[in-house]
Amino acid sequence: MLTTLLPLALLGLAAAQAPAPSPSTPVAADWRPIPDDELLVMTLAGNRQVVIRLAPAAAPVHVANIRALARARWWDGTSVYRVHDNYVTQWGDADGEKPLPRGVVANPPPEYGMRQPPLAASLTHPDPYARRAGFTADGWPVASGGWRNEGTEAWLPHCYGMVGVGRDLAPSTGSGAELYTVIGHAPRHLDRNIALVGRVVEGMEFLSALPRGTGNLGFYGTEAERTPILSVRLARDLPAAERPRFQYRAADNPRFAAYVQERENRQPPFFTIPAGGADICNVAPQVRRQP
Amino acid sequence: MLTTLLPLALLGLAAAQAPAPSPSTPVAADWRPIPDDELLVMTLAGNRQVVIRLAPAAAPVHVANIRALARARWWDGTSVYRVHDNYVTQWGDADGEKPLPRGVVANPPPEYGMRQPPLAASLTHPDPYARRAGFTADGWPVASGGWRNEGTEAWLPHCYGMVGVGRDLAPSTGSGAELYTVIGHAPRHLDRNIALVGRVVEGMEFLSALPRGTGNLGFYGTEAERTPILSVRLARDLPAAERPRFQYRAADNPRFAAYVQERENRQPPFFTIPAGGADICNVAPQVRRQP
Numbered sequence: 408m409l410t411t412l413l414p415l416a417l418l419g420l421a422a423a424q425a426p427a428p429s430p431s432t433p434v435a436a437d438w439r440p441i442p443d444d445e446l447l448v449m450t451l452a453g454n455r456q457v458v459i460r461l462a463p464a465a466a467p468v469h470v471a472n473i474r475a476l477a478r479a480r481w482w483d484g485t486s487v488y489r490v491h492d493n494y495v496t497q498w499g500d501a502d503g504e505k506p507l508p509r510g511v512v513a514n515p516p517p518e519y520g521m522r523q524p525p526l527a528a529s530l531t532h533p534d535p536y537a538r539r540a541g542f543t544a545d546g547w548p549v550a551s552g553g554w555r556n557e558g559t560e561a562w563l564p565h566c567y568g569m570v571g572v573g574r575d576l577a578p579s580t581g582s583g584a585e586l587y588t589v590i591g592h593a594p595r596h597l598d599r600n601i602a603l604v605g606r607v608v609e610g611m612e613f614l615s616a617l618p619r620g621t622g623n624l625g626f627y628g629t630e631a632e633r634t635p636i637l638s639v640r641l642a643r644d645l646p647a648a649e650r651p652r653f654q655y656r657a658a659d660n661p662r663f664a665a666y667v668q669e670r671e672n673r674q675p676p677f678f679t680i681p682a683g684g685a686d687i688c689n690v691a692p693q694v695r696r697q698p
Numbered sequence: 699m700l701t702t703l704l705p706l707a708l709l710g711l712a713a714a715q716a717p718a719p720s721p722s723t724p725v726a727a728d729w730r731p732i733p734d735d736e737l738l739v740m741t742l743a744g745n746r747q748v749v750i751r752l753a754p755a756a757a758p759v760h761v762a763n764i765r766a767l768a769r770a771r772w773w774d775g776t777s778v779y780r781v782h783d784n785y786v787t788q789w790g791d792a793d794g795e796k797p798l799p800r801g802v803v804a805n806p807p808p809e810y811g812m813r814q815p816p817l818a819a820s821l822t823h824p825d826p827y828a829r830r831a832g833f834t835a836d837g838w839p840v841a842s843g844g845w846r847n848e849g850t851e852a853w854l855p856h857c858y859g860m861v862g863v864g865r866d867l868a869p870s871t872g873s874g875a876e877l878y879t880v881i882g883h884a885p886r887h888l889d890r891n892i893a894l895v896g897r898v899v900e901g902m903e904f905l906s907a908l909p910r911g912t913g914n915l916g917f918y919g920t921e922a923e924r925t926p927i928l929s930v931r932l933a934r935d936l937p938a939a940e941r942p943r944f945q946y947r948a949a950d951n952p953r954f955a956a957y958v959q960e961r962e963n964r965q966p967p968f969f970t971i972p973a974g975g976a977d978i979c980n981v982a983p984q985v986r987r988q989p
Binding site for chain 1: 781783784808810821822823824825826827844845846847857858859867868881882883884885886887889890891902903906907908909910961962964966967968969970971972973974975976977979980
C-alpha cells in the first residue's frame with residue numbers, strides 16, 4: 408500500500424493522474440524537432456548511450472569545437488575519469504595530453520553569458536543567483552540579472568544534467584574537449600564563470616550513478632575505474648537507421664505557462680502547502696523521443 | 699595539467715589553498731560533539747556504512763519513532779528498494795507489510811515546521827521557497843517565511859543528503875519506518891509537506907551512486923536489485939569500540955559567517971564573477987569525525 412501510493416505522492420503526481428487533461432498538457436504542435444546537428448550521442452562501454460542536446464546559441468564557438476571534436480572522433484577511446492558526489496561527472500582525455508584536431512579553437516572567448524533573449528515563460532520569484540529566471544521559446548532555462556551586476560545579461564543556469572566545459576584557471580575557457588555534467592544540487596556559483604554547452608536529454612543515469620571517485624576531488628585513483636568512451640558522434644553523422652530523433656517542448660504557449668504555474672504550486676492530495684514559487688532547476692525542460 | 703588544475707578550479711578551492719588561514723577557518727571550539735543518540739548508523743550489504751545525524755528539534759515524534767525502530771532492530775533485513783534519479787533513494791520495508799514495534803506512533807503529527815529559531819548565520823537573498831534562510835547555532839540549515847504564508851514559521855530545507863519520512867497521501871505523515879534521502883537537485887517543493895528528520899553525514903555515496911531503479915518512479919523491478927540493509931543502530935546502542943564520534947561545526951561565530959560570505963562570493967583565480975548570493979543548499983553544513 409505505502410509503496411504503491413508513496414512514490415506517486417512523493418512525486419506529487421496524484422493530480423497528473425486525473426482523467427481530464429490539465430491546462431498544462433501539451434498539444435502536438437508544442438513538440439518540435441531538435442536539429443540533428445544539435446544532438447550529441449556518446450556511447451560508453453557496456454552499450455550505455457547518453458544523448459546531449461547542444462546549445463549553439465549560448466556558446467557558438469565552444470559548440471563548434473565540440474562538433475569538430477566529434478567529427479574527428481577525438482573522444483573515441485577517451486574515458487569518464489571523474490565522478491564527484493553531489494557535483495560533477497567529467498569526461499575526455501584523463502591525461503590532458505591528447506592533441507586537439509585542426510580547426511578546434513584551443514581557448515575560445517568566454518561564452519558565459521548572452522544577450523537577454525525574450526523569455527517565453529517566467530518564474531514568479533528571483534533566486535539567490537539571478538533577478539529573473541524563465542525559459543526561451545525553444546525550451547532552454549535562462550537566468551538573467553545578476554545581483555552584483557546590473558543589466559540584461561542572461562545565461563544558462565547550472566541545473567542537474569546541464570553540460571559544461573572544464574577549464575583551467577581564468578582566463579582559460581576550455582576548448583570543449585573536457586566536458587562535465589551536473590550530478591547533484593545545481594552549483595549555480597559556476598553560472599557566468601564556465602561555458603555551458605548543452606544538457607543531457609537521455610541516459611543521464613549512466614553518468615549520475617557511476618561509482619564516486621575515491622581520489623582527490625572525485626578523480627578515479629586508477630585507470631581501471633574509468634568508464635571507457637567508445638564513441639561520440641553528432642546525430643547528423645550517424646547512419647539514418649541509428650540516428651536518434653528528439654523533440655523539445657516549446658515554451659511559447661499557454662500550456663507551458665500553466666506547467667510552470669503547476670510546478671510553483673503543487674496541489675493536494677499530496678501537497679498541503681504549495682510553495683508559491685519554484686527554483687528554475689525544479690522546472691525541468693521537457694524533451695522526448697520523436698513518437 | 700588540465701586535470702590537475704581543473705578540479706581545484708572547478709571547486710573554487712584555489713583560495714582555500716592559500717597558506718594563511720582565512721577568516722572562515724574554524725577554531726577548535728567551533729567543532730562540537732554530536733550526541734550519540736542523534737547519530738543513526740545504517741550498515742548495508744558489502745560493508746557500506748551510512749551515518750545520519752538526526753534532528754530531534756525539528757521532528758521530535760518522528761525521531762522518537764526512528765530511535766524506537768532502531769532499538770527494535772526493525773530495519774535489519776529490510777532494503778534500499780527505490781533509487782529515483784535526480785530525486786530520492788528510499789529504504790525500509792519494500793512490501794510495506796512489516797508490523798511496527800510497540801511504542802511507535804503509526805501516524806505522528808505533521809512535524810513539517812517549527813517555531814522560528816534564532817538564526818546564527820543568514821544568507822543575503824531570499825529564494826523561491828522562503829523569504830529567509832540561514833543556519834541554527836548547531837549547524838542546521840533553516841528556511842523561514844513562505845511566500846504564500848506569512849509568519850515566522852521555519853523549517854528544514856530539502857537539500858542534498860537530507861533525510862525525510864516517506865508517507866502516504868495527506869493527512870498521513872509517515873511513521874519514520876520508510877525513509878529517503880535527496881540524491882539530486884533539492885526538491886524544495888517538499889518543504890513543509892514532509893517531515894525531515896536528519897541528514898546523511900557520512901557514506902552518502904553508498905546511497906547516491908546506486909543503480910537507478912528501472913521500475914515505475916525509480917522502484918527496483920526485482921527483489922534482486924535491492925540493497926540489503928544489515929542493521930540500523932543508534933550510535934549510543936553500539937559497543938563503545940564501534941561507536942562513531944562526530945562533530946558539527948557551530949554557526950554562532952564570525953568564522954562561520956565568513957564561510958557563508960565566501961560561499962556567496964567565490965573569488966579568483968577561478969571565479970571571475972562572484973554571484974553575490976548562494977542557495978541555502980550550496981552552503982553545506984560541516985560535520986567531521988572527531989579527530
